Amino acid sequence: MSALLAVAASSPATAGPNGRTADAFVQRDGSTLTLQGEPFRFAGTNLYWLGLDENVDGTNPPTYFRIDDALKTARVMHATVVRSHTLGTSLGCAQCLQPAPGIFNEGAFAPIDYAVERARAYGLRLIIPLTDQWDYYHGGYPTMAKWLGLKDQKDFYTDPRAKAAYKDYVRHVLNHVNPHTGLAYKDDPTIMSWELGNELNDMTPAWVDEMGAYVGRLAPRQLISAGRQQGVDAAALASPEVDIVDVHYYPSSSAAMTADAARVTDRGKVYIAGEHGSDSLTAADALVLADEPDVAGVLSWSLFGHADDHGYVQHDDGFTLHYPGDTAAMRTDVLANAALAKMTAGQSRPPAVPVTPPLITAITKRSGVNEIAWRGTAGAHTYRVQRSVTGERGPWTTLTTAPVTDNDAPWLDATTPRSRAWYQVTALDRAGRALATSAALVAGPDQDVRVDPLQNWAHTSSHSDSLTRTPDGDDVRIAPPALAAGHIAWQTRHPREITAGFTTHGRVGLPTVQVTRDGTTWTPAKSAVSTTRDGTVLRVEPPRESVGARLVWAPSSRPAPLTGVTLTQEAASVATTTPGAFEQNPKDGATGVPVTAPLTWTASEGASHYAVTVSAHADLSDPVVDVTGLKDTSYSPSTNLRPNTAYYLRVTAVNGAGTCIADGAPTRFTTGALTVDGFESYPDSAALSSSYVRNTGGGPVSLSLDGEHADGEGRALRAAYDPGAPGYVGVIRSLPVPQDWGGARNLRLWAKSDGTEGQSLTVQFVAAGIYWEKTVPLTDTDGTVLTLPLADFTNPPWATKGPLDLTHVTQTSFYFNGKAATAWIDSITATD
Secondary structure, rough: HHHHHHHOOOOOOOOOOOOHHHOOOOOEEEOOEOOOOOEEEEEEEEEEOOOOOOOOOOOOOOHHHHHHHHHHHHHHHHOEEEOOOHHOOOOOOOOOOOOOOOOOOOOOOOOOOHHHHHHHHOEEEEEEOOOOOOOOOOOHHHHHHHHHOOOOOHHOHHHHHHHHHHHHHHHHHHHOOOOOOOEEEOOOOOOEEEEEEOOOOOOHHHHHHHHHHHHHOOOOOOOOEEEOOOOOOOHHOOOOOOOOEEEEOOOOHHHHHHHHHHHHOOOOEEEEEEEEHHHHHOHHHHEEEEHHOOEEEEEEEEEOOOOOOEEEEOOOOOOOOOOOOOOHHHHHHHHHHHHHHHHHHHHOOOOOOOOOOOEEEEEEEEOOOEEEEEEEEOOOOOEEEEEEOOOOOOOOEHHHHHHOHHOOOOEEOOOOOOOOOOEEEEEEEOOOOEEEEEEOEEEEEOEEEEOOOOOOOOOEEEEEEOOOOEEEEEEEEEOOOOOOOOOEEEOOOEEEEEEEOOOOOOOOOOEEEEHHHHHHEEEEEEEEEEEEOOEEEEEOOOOOOEEEEEEEEEEOOOOOOOEEEEEEEEEOOOOOOOOOOOOEEOOEEEEEOOOOOOOOEEEOOOOEEEEEEEEEOOOOOOOOEEEEEEOOOEEEOOOOOOOOOOOEEEEEEEEEEEEEEEOOOEEEEEEEEEEEEEOOOOOOOHHHHEEEEEEOOOEEEEEEOOOOOOOOOOOOEEEEEEOOOOOOEEEEEEEEEEEEOOOOEEEEEEEEEEEOOEEEEEEEHHHEEEEEEEEEOOOOOOOOEEEEEHHHHOOOOOOOOOOOOOOOEEEEEEEEOOOEEEEEEEEEEEEE
16 A cells, blocks of 8 residues: 555656647547557546636636646646536536527637646646536536526427537537637647536437537547446447546445446447546555556546635535645545556656746734735645745745645744744645745735735726736736726725836836725826836835725737736734733643543634643643644644643733733643544444445454444444454454544443354554554443453564554454354543
């Protein structure tokens, strides 16, 4: 398994000569795909939103940055193919390609054109559905059915008007010429396959044949795919016009995929898993699928990249992937999916992925303390934040002693100086090596600073319709067309300075600056112009009473393109007094405190953040928890406190004027037992079986959740097993987060026998990498609490010997011995 993870963790392949490959079409050879005469297999992901998104500010085109970042992230995960619904399915909304019957919105092609061009640059192939079974925000065939007044939307497959409308839409999309590449979509080898539609459950053989032939005539060098929501679609499998049969899986299942692949390839068609639940692909599945030649491709559902300002774009369907992963579980999912893509791609050498540096988008005072937000970098695992008090060239002091991720932004500088401070952020890879560093951004002691990278209109208060946005490397350019006027405006609050950057050198075509004190009347503002290596910078110090500023382009044959704006203004959240009094929990003298319970406190008036210290010593020396920069009023340590242990707690409120310690701190409290597993967190028996994996060397076992035979409340693990010829049955649980049992003397659990003679149970755990176990008889048919002294556990005969270190327990297992029987286990705790 370690080799598999090493595959996933390796860097993307460096670029070889890619011109020929980019211009070559993926072809079908019977039940396999080829590229330039070589077998072409792939794994990748779905980026359904590349053409139109519903996750940010309603239904809108995604920004150029987000498109680029997501495609780069897919490549960092070794993807060679991406599937995207909204590159081809876009009907029935104002932002859609076809907002109404017979009407096409040519402007809606802009993000699609860019996505196709960027995919080509990064060596990615695209699968694009042309309609959808579901009436989502981007529309589908139900949209056309409603337009035509069809009583049954399934009539879409037989009604002559519906078929004509579908063909008209397809023709318009496929004939569109991409201005970035000069190629019509139907002639672009980046588009590997046109899918007749996403999850079309009711396709008729006649419709598949007719539409497959139609798309094939329009785009003879591209492939045709089709499939349904679940299972192999019979019409797609039988049609001579379909090259690829697409099947979807929730949850992911290598067994189901390989079985379906055999059925499809036996009929001479190419098989792909066009969607599979990203959260259920295991490392073992990845190994199986990578070694199965009948599986031409596997695409996870679904990947989301960085947001435009900070953090990630969020999505709530339960299958979201962020790279490298928000949680331990997601990081495992990312590794498995990346490993599958790397192994499946074999020796292919797609182009290298260029690195976009982080962009600091804001420095904002939070009760006088600087909070830094930055736009993330594709491929980054962590970030280093540095500060200078002398200038943008440093020297720099590193502020981040622990790993900082995209999920930590905005990040608080707990040691904010009472002077001007410059910040820079460096993206780091898995090994902690620098990928790229942001440009420096400065804020004064009473200033807020925000950067508008102009990727969308979110930061502006108004703009003229004449402005056009053009991608330019990692940035965009905004300007009106030649000989047209235009303007763009921002709200301000007691502004100090506004800086605007332009790609041109000199004053030709520059806009003028205007300000307003009432939001209605605009007056000119004096500006300073300077030239840099990258272009021209326009600076203005507007009156402090201004509530708005705008740039106004007069008609010019060469309007200067705007690339970014920085607004510096009076800080909105300052601190004139230290934080107010507050209380913390657990209270002094508390006992039996759950070891995984969060530490909490009431809000302190005027606090910007909190610091928490926990120690086993009254003087708080050698703390086990010592964190600062906490914005909320609770904190859960990354590892549990030890059970049955006395601790001292101090919470400190901090702002720009000073600190305040919680009333009565430090308080002394004692923890109780650690719940290793109470079996209440599993939604169903399938989730239980997924967590407790059978040892394949032993006999069969069936696990389920049982509320009737629990320890009096909740649910228990029920194991029906047969040791058979191996003589044992085992289930193994890798803990989601390592546990510290250091303060415990016993492992306690409730167990019940079905009365079978000779039943016994072996309890096993892995601590600091060493196996320990103890075997006890199972005889009580009413259920009983077993107390197992941890000192009585020994190393199995086959295991490495070593000292018992209970501070890092990573795995618990149960082995059932004797005859075929049933046993129940519940309420496993590490206690005194």
